[in-house]
Amino acid sequence: MKKxxxxxxxxxxxxxxxxxxxxxxxxxxxxNVRTFLFNYFFTKxxxxxxxxxxxxxxxxxxxxxxxxxILESLKWLGLSYDGEIYRQSERTDIYKKYLEKxxxxxxxxxxxxxxxxxxxxxxxxFKNPNKIIEFEDTVRGKISFDTTELGDFVIAKSLEEPLYxxxxxxxxxxxxxxxVIRGEDGISNTPRQILIQEAxxxxxxxxxxxxxxxxxxxxxxxxxxxxxxxxxxxxxxxLKEAVINYLALLGWNPGTEQEIFSLDELIEKxxxxxxxxxxxxxDIEKLNWVNKEHIKLMSxxxxxxxxxxxxPEEIKDLVNSNEKVFKKLLPIIKERIEKFEDVVxxxxxxxxxxxxxxxxxxxxxxxxxxxxxxxxLKKRLEKIIEFLNEVEDFSAEKIKEKIWDYASEEGRGxxxxxxxxxxxxxxxxxxxxxxxxxxxxxxxxxxxxNAIEKIDTNNQITQGI
RNA sequence: GGCCCUAUCGUCUAAUGGUUAGGACAUCGGCUUUUCAAGCCGGCAAUCCGGGUUCGAUUCCCGGUAGGGUCACCA
Numbered sequence: 209m210k211k212x213x214x215x216x217x218x219x220x221x222x223x224x225x226x227x228x229x230x231x232x233x234x235x236x237x238x239x240n241v242r243t244f245l246f247n248y249f250f251t252k253x254x255x256x257x258x259x260x261x262x263x264x265x266x267x268x269x270x271x272x273x274x275x276x277x278i279l280e281s282l283k284w285l286g287l288s289y290d291g292e293i294y295r296q297s298e299r300t301d302i303y304k305k306y307l308e309k310x311x312x313x314x315x316x317x318x319x320x321x322x323x324x325x326x327x328x329x330x331x332x333x334f335k336n337p338n339k340i341i342e343f344e345d346t347v348r349g350k351i352s353f354d355t356t357e358l359g360d361f362v363i364a365k366s367l368e369e370p371l372y373x374x375x376x377x378x379x380x381x382x383x384x385x386x387x388v389i390r391g392e393d394g395i396s397n398t399p400r401q402i403l404i405q406e407a408x409x410x411x412x413x414x415x416x417x418x419x420x421x422x423x424x425x426x427x428x429x430x431x432x433x434x435x436x437x438x439x440x441x442x443x444x445x446x447l448k449e450a451v452i453n454y455l456a457l458l459g460w461n462p463g464t465e466q467e468i469f470s471l472d473e474l475i476e477k478x479x480x481x482x483x484x485x486x487x488x489x490x491d492i493e494k495l496n497w498v499n500k501e502h503i504k505l506m507s508x509x510x511x512x513x514x515x516x517x518x519x520p521e522e523i524k525d526l527v528n529s530n531e532k533v534f535k536k537l538l539p540i541i542k543e544r545i546e547k548f549e550d551v552v553x554x555x556x557x558x559x560x561x562x563x564x565x566x567x568x569x570x571x572x573x574x575x576x577x578x579x580x581x582x583x584x585l586k587k588r589l590e591k592i593i594e595f596l597n598e599v600e601d602f603s604a605e606k607i608k609e610k611i612w613d614y615a616s617e618e619g620r621g622x623x624x625x626x627x628x629x630x631x632x633x634x635x636x637x638x639x640x641x642x643x644x645x646x647x648x649x650x651x652x653x654x655x656x657x658n659a660i661e662k663i664d665t666n667n668q669i670t671q672g673i
Numbered sequence: 674g675g676c677c678c679u680a681u682c683g684u685c686u687a688a689u690g691g692u693u694a695g696g697a698c699a700u701c702g703g704c705u706u707u708u709c710a711a712g713c714c715g716g717c718a719a720u721c722c723g724g725g726u727u728c729g730a731u732u733c734c735c736g737g738u739a740g741g742g743u744c745a746c747c748a
Contacts, residue, residue, distance in 0.1 A: 229748090230748095231747085231748045233747080233748070263748060264748095265747090265748080266747055266748070268747090269747070269748085321746080326746090327746055328746065331746050332746095345678095348678070348679090351677070351678080352677095353676075353677070354676080357675070357676065357744075358744080359744095361744095361745090362745080362746055364746085365746050366746095369746085371745090371746075371747085371748090372745095372747070372748050373748095375748095376748090391742095392678070392679090392741085392742065393741095393742055393743075393748095394742095395677065395678065395742070395743080396676080396677060396678090396742060396743035396744075397743080397748090399677095417678085419678090419679080419741090420741075420742085422740095422741085424683095424684085426740065426741085427740095427741090428741085454685095457685070457686085457697095458685070459685090461685085461686060461687080463687075464687095465687085465695090465696055465697075467685095467696090467697060467698090484685090484686080485678080485679060485680085486678095486679050486680060486740095486741090487679075487740085487741065488684090488685065488686090489684060489685080490684095491684050491685065491698070491699085493684080493698060493699055494684070494685065494697080494698045494699080495698095496698090497697085497698055497699090498698090540710085542711095543710060543711045543712090544709090544710055544711080559709095576707070577707095615707085619707090620706085620707055621707040621708090622707085623707080624706095624707040624708090625707045625708070626707090627707085628707065628708070629707095629708090632708095634708090634709090635708065635709080636708055636709035636710080637708070637709065637710090638708095638709075638710075639706080639707080639708080639709090640707080
């Protein structure tokens with residue numbers, strides 16, 4: 209058998225033009241964002257052009273606010289496009305010319321319809337040549353359809369009201385689009401569009417259909433399953449780098465074990481032929497992990513600003529009034545959050561305020577496990593103060609060095625638990641050395657003295673003095 | 674229902690005829706440790722089913738099953 213020589217469109221490196229064609233009929237869905245991302249990686253890698261095209265021919269459903277949401281989402285992600293935004297609603301004349309030409313040439317015709325049920329009496333239908341259409345999809349290989357079953361489908365409601373299939377083909381043709389990268393719902397639409405291409409003598413671009421993003425129950429990802437737009441993830445304190453990274457990994461991987469990528473690395477390593485065929489479930493746990501990894505990569509300054517951005521007002525004043533403590537607290541926050549919204553939670557459960565003001569607590573909680581001897585407890589706290597006074601360079605390490613041996617002799621819990629509880633007033637917190645370091649020498653000793661006072665007061669009450 | 678697409682641990686995936694089927698997330702256990710978080714180490718866990726082809730199938734072919742898409746005067 210003679211082998212056919214075909215130029216693989218994926219090998220073309222010059223004059224690549226792709227498009228991202230959202231329809232402003234709803235908030236921009238995360239699935240569309242991933243499709244944009246794949247277009248973006250591919251196009252940037254090939255130094256091509258990427259066109260943003262608003263598919264707003266449906267006047268009833270298209271809304272300005274949705275277009276704004278699309279723009280806002282892309283802007284947040286930092287994805288740029290070439291040239292001006294281009295709206296199909298502003299190109300009616302162009303589609304009209306094609307329609308007239310098609311009607312003249314006989315590839316389309318005005319069709320009389322049953323005008324009941326709100327339908328119009330006349331529409332423009334495509335004259336289906338009824339043939340088998342075969343095309344090569346980048347991820348699925350050859351796909352063939354018998355287009356006979358499509359019938360003479362409608363391509364415009366009137367000369368001034370073109371419909372999706374016509375506008376897509378005309379715009380891809382006029383825009384000299386070389387690669388169409390879109391969701392897998394486009395597969396079934398492709399034969400129709402190829403038919404129209406043939407009718408208007410337009411070339412066939414390389415098609416790449418990307419599988420869907422699914423919810424945990426394997427249905428289409430929807431509101432019911434939580435966030436479905438990137439702006440929601442932004443508002444919850446996910447990093448754009450993490451969202452891009454995670455979305456890229458959903459349905460694609462470079463074939464190595466690398467999982468954390470910068471945008472530039474994704475552009476460099478992305479490969480359309482490595483896209484998965486099956487749909488992928490959106491896993492928030494993995495996104496959280498990816499986000500945390502990107503948080504670790506942040507500069508101290510960026511991290512600080514981001515925390516400040518999410519910090520509730522009531523604690524912001526405290527934070528601003530004690531810059532030294534806040535600076536030392538940041539690493540603690542960093543290891544305890546997955547996304548920046550988590551600082552709100554930290555504040556709510558009281559994991560933040562005790563760094564800035566004396567904690568309230570019950571004296572009984574100061575005792576380690578079953579211990580009850582308040583004289584001994586007091587003695588230990590006094591001893592800790594003594595040690596602390598001797599520490600020159602008041603750092604977690606030095607403090608630990610100073611206290612460790614004593615704590616080991618007495619029983620670590622017996623010394624360290626009350627020390628930590630005194631400083632935090634919490635069952636759970638960072639260790640007492642780190643706490644003392646953050647609080648500073650003066651405040652630490654202050655809180656210890658305060659605890660001793662509390663013990664005394666408590667004893668007087670219980671003894672009925 | 675017709676047509677089209679898909680199928681590896683719970684999840685994301687690697688391995689395209691020969692591997693103890695690899696990694697990551699999650700989970701479980703251990704180390705560390707006054708508590709928590711983080712970190713480190715380790716465990717559990719998968720080729721949808723049935724036929725072929727082959728010395729040998731996750732991998733190729735056919736059938737079934739399951740899931741998804743599409744069949745608009747939406748995009």
